[in-house]
Amino acid sequence: MEHRTKENIETTRIQADQVCVDYNGTVALYDASLKLQSSCICGLVGMNGAGKTTLFKALMGFVRPSRGRILINGSSVSNAQKDQSVAYVPQNEGVDCSFPVSVWDVVMMGRYGSMNFLRVPRESDKKAVIDSLERVELSHLKHSPIGELSGGQRKRAFLARAIAQRASVLLLDEPFTGVDIRTEKLMAELFLQLKQDGRSILISTHDLSHVRDFCDVVVLINKTVLAYGNTSEVFTTENLSMTFGGMTPEPMSGAISFNE
Amino acid sequence: MPDFILALKPIPFLIEPLSHDFMRRALMISTLVGAVCGLLSCYMTLKGWALMGDAVSHAVMPGVVVAYALGLPFSIGAFVFGVGSVALIGFVKQKSRVKEDTVIGLVFTGFFALGLVLVSKIKSNIDLMHILFGSPLGISNSDVNQTIVICFIVVIILTIFRRDLMLYCFDATHARSIGINTGILHYLLLSVLSLAAVAGLQTVGIILVVAMLITPGATAYLLTDRFDRMTLYAIISSILSSLLGVYISYWSDIETGGSIVLVQTVLFLLAFLFAPRYGILKLNKLN
Structure with a gap:
């Protein structure tokens, strides 16, 4: 176990080389290259339609790049899928909140990929779910239907699902929208813990203040990777202006102001 | 209806029809089909496939x-x-810009019209009314056997892929991201839907079979927040509707298919009004 943790810490989690994705001829992403080490939190910043979702889809193997290649933990995306290496945490709007499942059921879904064909939970699966619920502080609500949770609690439930999956790469879609300050703090602490475990977290967001607060590296994206590197180096007015198409957000506050 | 009221003495009401071979068969097949369609109806309602059920x-x-x-x-x-x-x-x-619900409406009416034309053109002993409205009281032995086989296949598939299908209905993105082939699940669910529709048309006919495929699920959905219980309640309400429907149809001499579906609708209305949590009267809040 000790050895495995060490190995985890040393690997390159995501390596994308010159990735192009197009949908029926419309280019969504071109020449996107990035390298994400283990134990790091990376902000993925761009406007709507800049290709954030497309990049996520490519990393999850939902779309096949027309050019370039993606390696996750050194192996292909489809292998990474089989190994349960990539977990996706959806935006709240992406799920049907009136679906008749409890918090426990949702987190257990993170274990499905490692279970047998009939998805019968073993003791280890139950333990993983209990642990994950504790980490997001939702143990007391495990029997609640997800429809009864607040926005922030729901977000934590889906985060717990990704933790239960034991994925080494976590893709988070706008994790801070509609989340109160307490949940935000809890999530930030959780991200740091996950990082210390050797996992890598890719956070898609257009809220720059969060990126500044706890992302080690940042990827600025507008159909391609415009800039990539340590947050303090990449977050320049010039880069941000490029990302947001002439509008310059204040790197400190995240507020957007017009350049001219 | 004096006979009907007389027959309400419960024991003869239940026992007498069983002396007829056709009634035993009708009750057996309607219950079986009801249970299977009830199970499937959970996935149909949660996935939002009511129109798809109608189409198929x-x-x-x-x-x-x-x-x-x-x-x-x-x-x-x-x-x-x-x-x-x-x-x-x-x-x-996929190939046109026409919206999905339009395409569904267009394709199924086209197929249905083709069926009507074929019935009038092909000389055979098909009774159009039986296809359209079902005839569990007049079902033949070979049809019984076919229906049993179909129900068996549907139950096996839904049991094996129970969890995967639930996940697919709930969060297809997550299902895909952990390596579950959602394309196969999609077509599996559609195939099962086709099979269940075939079984269902035996009892209530083509026009009403969609009710078997959505009403029990909708009723159960109002009663619980647990998927497992929802399937259980859907199956129970569906079986109850089939039994009651066939008995009422026998005693009051009304169309069997209509009778079964009407009982289902009444059960839904009861849930709609009195469901503890989601009924409009919100009984548990008053207590």
Whole structure:
């Protein structure tokens, strides 16, 4: 176990080389290259339609790049899928909140990929779910239907699902929208813990203040990777202006102001 | 209806019809089909496939006619056309700018019209009314056997893929991201839908089979927040509707299909009004 943790810490989690994705001829992403080490939190910043979702889809193997290649933990995306290496945490709007499942059921879904064909939970699966619920502080609500949770609690439930999956790469879609300050703090602490475990977290967001607060590296994206590197180096007015198409957000506050 | 009221003495009400062979068969087949459609109805309502259910059940019509004309088991023809209609809907949707619900409406009415035309053109002993409105009281032995086989297949598939299908209905993105082939699940669910529609048309007919495929699920959905309980309640309400429907139909001499579906609708209305949590009267809040 000790050895495995060490190995985890040393690997390159995501390596994308010159990735192009197009949908029926419309280019969504071109020449996107990035390298994400283990134990790091990376902000993925761009406007709507800049290709954030497309990049996520490519990393999850939902779309096949027309050019370039993606390696996750050194192996292909489809292998990474089989190994349960990539977990996706959806935006709240992406799920049907009136679906008749409890918090426990949702987190257990993170274990499905490692279970047998009939998805019968073993003791280890139950333990993983209990642990994950504790980490997001939702143990007391495990029997609640997800429809009864607040926005922030729901977000934590889906985060717990990704933790239960034991994925080494976590893709988070706008994790801070509609989340109160307490949940935000809890999530930030959780991200740091996950990082210390050797996992890598890719956070898609257009809220720059969060990126500044706890992302080690940042990827600025507008159909391609415009800039990539340590947050303090990449977050320049010039880069941000490029990302947001002439509008310059204040790197400190995240507020957007017009350049001219 | 004096006979009906007389018959309400419970024991003879239940026992007397069982002395007839056709009634035993009708009760058995309606219960079986009800249970299977009830189980499937959970996935249909949660996935939002009510219209798809309607489409598939209507689209099997020409398949039934062609199969009878060729002397094949009707279920094979129905299955081919059911799956074919779904494939066609997917194809037209993908290749044109027409919206999905329009395509669904367009394809299933087209198939249904084709069925009607074929019935009037092909000289056979098909009773149009039986196909359209079902006839569990007049079901033949070979039809019983086919229906049992179909129900068996549907139950096996839904049992094996129970969890995967639930996850697929709830969060297809997550299902895909952990390596579950959602494309296969999609077509599996559609195939099961076609099979269940074929089974259902035996009892309530093509026009009403969609009720068997959504009403029990909708009723159960109002009663619980647990998927497992929802399937249980859907199956129970569906079986209850089939039994009550057949008995009422026998005693008051009304159309069996209509009677079964009407009981289902009444059960839904009861849930709609009195469900502890989601009923409009919100009984648990008053206590």
